[in-house]
Amino acid sequence: xxxxxxxxxxxxxxxxxxxxxxxxxxxxxxxxxxxxxxxxxxxxxxxxxxxxxxxxxxxxxxxxxxxxxxxxxxxxxxxxxxxxxxxxxxxxxxxxxxxxxxxxxxxxxxxxxxxxxx
Numbered sequence: 716x717x718x719x720x721x722x723x724x725x726x727x728x729x730x731x732x733x734x735x736x737x738x739x740x741x742x743x744x745x746x747x748x749x750x751x752x753x754x755x756x757x758x759x760x761x762x763x764x765x766x767x768x769x770x771x772x773x774x775x776x777x778x779x780x781x782x783x784x785x786x787x788x789x790x791x792x793x794x795x796x797x798x799x800x801x802x803x804x805x806x807x808x809x810x811x812x813x814x815x816x817x818x819x820x821x822x823x824x825x826x827x828x829x830x831x832x833x
Contacts, residue, residue, distance in 0.1 A: 717826055718773070718780065722759050723811075723818040729754050733780065733823070739773040741814055742766060756817055765789035765815025771798075773806060780806040780823075789815045 716733040731739060731753075740752035743761035745768045751757075754773075756766050767787040774781050781803035784791035791798045792813035798804055806812075808823040 717824050719822040719824060720754055720812075721820045721822070722756065723820055725759065733775065733778075736773065736775040736780070738775075740769055741772065741812070741819070742768045742770045744768075754819075756814070759817055761815065761817065764817050766817060767815075770814045771812070774803065782806045782810075782812060787814070 718731045718733050718736065720729040720731075739754060741754040742752035742756065743766050744751050744755055744757040750768075752769065765788075767785070767789070769785050770787045771785055771791040772783045774783060782791065782793050782798065782805075783803050784798040784800045786800040792811075793804050793806070794810055795813065806821060808821065810821040812819040812821060
C-alpha cells in the first residue's frame with residue numbers, strides 16, 4: 716500500500732510505502748540547521764502560508780495511519796476539523812489535511828501491478 720500526499724494545485728506528489736512509515740513530519744525546511752521534513756512544503760511558500768517547520772506528523776500503528784498536530788500556532792485540520800495538539804486522529808483515503816493555508820490531499824493506493832515475465 717502507498718500513501719500519496721499531494722498539495723492542492725500541485726503537480727509533484729509525496730509518495731511513501733505505508734509498511735515503512737513510522738513517523739513522517741509535515742513542515743518546511745529549516746535554513747538555520749539544514750533539516751528538512753519528510754513532507755517539505757517549502758516550495759509552496761509554506762512560511763508565508765503559516766506552516767511551521769515541524770507542523771504535524773503522520774504516524775503508523777499496525778496497519779493504521781494517524782495525523783497528529785505538533786502544537787503548531789496555526790493548527791492542523793483534518794477534513795476542516797481542527798485537531799487538538801498531540802492527539803492522534805485516524806487518517807483515511809480521500810481525507811484532506813490543512814496546515815496553515817495549504818491543503819494536502821490524501822490517497823491510499825495499491826502499488827501498480829507489474830506484468831508477469833513471459
